[in-house]
Amino acid sequence: MSDGYELGTAKVFQDFATAFDALKTAEQNVQFSIDPSQGLTRERYGWYSNGNIFDSSYFSSDAGEIGISTGTGSTDTARIRSGYAGQYVSQSLAQPGHAVRIDSGNVNIDGSGLVSLSHGNVKIGPFMHDGSQVTEGFFIEFDSSGTRFVRVRGGTRVTEVDQANWNLDNMTGQGGSANPSGEQLDPSEMYIYNYPFTWYNSGRLSIGRSRTTGIPKPQQIQLWHEFQPSGEPNLNTANLPVQIVFDNAGTGQSLSGALGGMQYSIYGGDGPVEKRVTEAIDNDISISVARNDPIDPAAQPGTPIFAVRRQSGYEDLEVMISDLEVVPSSTDLFFYVWYVWDSSALSGASFNQASTRNFSSETRIEIDKSATSFDATNAINERVFRVSGAKNNEKVSVFPREAESRLPLEATAVVTAVEADTNGNGTTADVVMPIIEGF
Numbered sequence: 193m194s195d196g197y198e199l200g201t202a203k204v205f206q207d208f209a210t211a212f213d214a215l216k217t218a219e220q221n222v223q224f225s226i227d228p229s230q231g232l233t234r235e236r237y238g239w240y241s242n243g244n245i246f247d248s249s250y251f252s253s254d255a256g257e258i259g260i261s262t263g264t265g266s267t268d269t270a271r272i273r274s275g276y277a278g279q280y281v282s283q284s285l286a287q288p289g290h291a292v293r294i295d296s297g298n299v300n301i302d303g304s305g306l307v308s309l310s311h312g313n314v315k316i317g318p319f320m321h322d323g324s325q326v327t328e329g330f331f332i333e334f335d336s337s338g339t340r341f342v343r344v345r346g347g348t349r350v351t352e353v354d355q356a357n358w359n360l361d362n363m364t365g366q367g368g369s370a371n372p373s374g375e376q377l378d379p380s381e382m383y384i385y386n387y388p389f390t391w392y393n394s395g396r397l398s399i400g401r402s403r404t405t406g407i408p409k410p411q412q413i414q415l416w417h418e419f420q421p422s423g424e425p426n427l428n429t430a431n432l433p434v435q436i437v438f439d440n441a442g443t444g445q446s447l448s449g450a451l452g453g454m455q456y457s458i459y460g461g462d463g464p465v466e467k468r469v470t471e472a473i474d475n476d477i478s479i480s481v482a483r484n485d486p487i488d489p490a491a492q493p494g495t496p497i498f499a500v501r502r503q504s505g506y507e508d509l510e511v512m513i514s515d516l517e518v519v520p521s522s523t524d525l526f527f528y529v530w531y532v533w534d535s536s537a538l539s540g541a542s543f544n545q546a547s548t549r550n551f552s553s554e555t556r557i558e559i560d561k562s563a564t565s566f567d568a569t570n571a572i573n574e575r576v577f578r579v580s581g582a583k584n585n586e587k588v589s590v591f592p593r594e595a596e597s598r599l600p601l602e603a604t605a606v607v608t609a610v611e612a613d614t615n616g617n618g619t620t621a622d623v624v625m626p627i628i629e630g631f
């Protein structure tokens with residue numbers, strides 16, 4: 193075993209003890225895993241060319257990867273992130289990761305093994321980004337002056353450590369105590385970068401990579417640098433999406449590379465840091481006649497019942513629709529769940545802060561129940577459920593808890609309904625819609 197490696201989850205747990213020094217069972221829970229062979233899919237990614245969401249100008253779906261290449265304008269930026277912010281679990285080890293390559297023509301390695309770019313700036317890691325800058329998180333940064341570990345809190349760069357000063361392995365290929373692995377960092381290779389971290393004041397942030405070595409030890413986690421806070425939390429939030437930013441930094445030259453997938457995993461822990469349930473209740477909902485089957489929901493999406501979104505400034509919030517219950521009329525109904533990123537898709541919507549189950553104002557979601565129509569042209573049809581006619585006026589669970597799904601970042605969830613009988617005249621139904629939210 194090389195001194196430059198952390199091997200296996202057992203060793204990880206010894207090194208990543210929680211704030212209470214409680215070692216956890218070495219069990220991995222993969223919260224999300226994104227395969228790039230599926231291409232640019234809105235439920236899985238958010239991608240931006242010069243800040244325009246879902247503009248594919250600087251992206252391409254290649255074999256087994258997603259190509260990234262900025263334009264040659266005075267300042268061109270390409271950013272891609274996971275569709276979800278990973279949900280940190282209390283007293284656990286979080287391990288976001290992604291496979292990234294910077295094309296070799298953009299990478300320089302000097303005689304001391306220090307890495308820089310020929311031009312531009314690349315940031316890779318788990319962080320929040322407001323469209324112009326990183327607002328929270330940590331990452332590896334490459335630019336023409338070098339490579340460094342960076343931590344950002346509240347939009348301010350509070351920690352920067354150059355590659356030469358990384359405290360576990362500076363990856364310069366020079367060997368010795370500063371480079372115990374003797375290996376050279378080369379971002380032109382498709383590394384599987386990993387960012388294990390824990391939260392609280394004593395939690396640490398780390399950067400490194402995973403390496404496949406075969407059975408019986410299929411993975412090595414090679415760590416390069418760790419940051420340990422002193423007297424303050426290491427971040428303002430622990431729920432961070434995995435992101436990549438390629439910026440030509442005003443050079444007028446293209447900057448290119450590729451993404452080979454994303455994943456967010458946790459080890460140990462018992463549940464989210466905080467979780468609560470908000471109930472949206474409405475009675476006598478009028479459901480318009482539309483069609484008799486759900487073969488093409490986008491053609492006639494039906495009447496909007498609810499729309500749900502995060503309040504501004506709470507991208508780290510977990511939002512899930514769960515166990516929507518309906519007391520249907522005598523006719524069969526189809527219910528659709530949509531994801532949309534353009535508020536103009538809803539006509540007549542008026543979003544208001546919801547009330548939690550205990551009627552407090554702690555909720556950080558907004559709900560609309562007044563929209564009159566829904567344009568599904570650019571929406572994603574996430575789910576379809578059918579509810580048969582009422583039996584003794586009993587409630588029917590439309591979205592059972594095991595079918596719940598998380599709301600992607602920046603998206604609004606819209607629930608619509610249509611009547612199954614094309615000869616009907618509309619109907620009414622009582623609906624109870626719990627929404628789970630948590631940090």
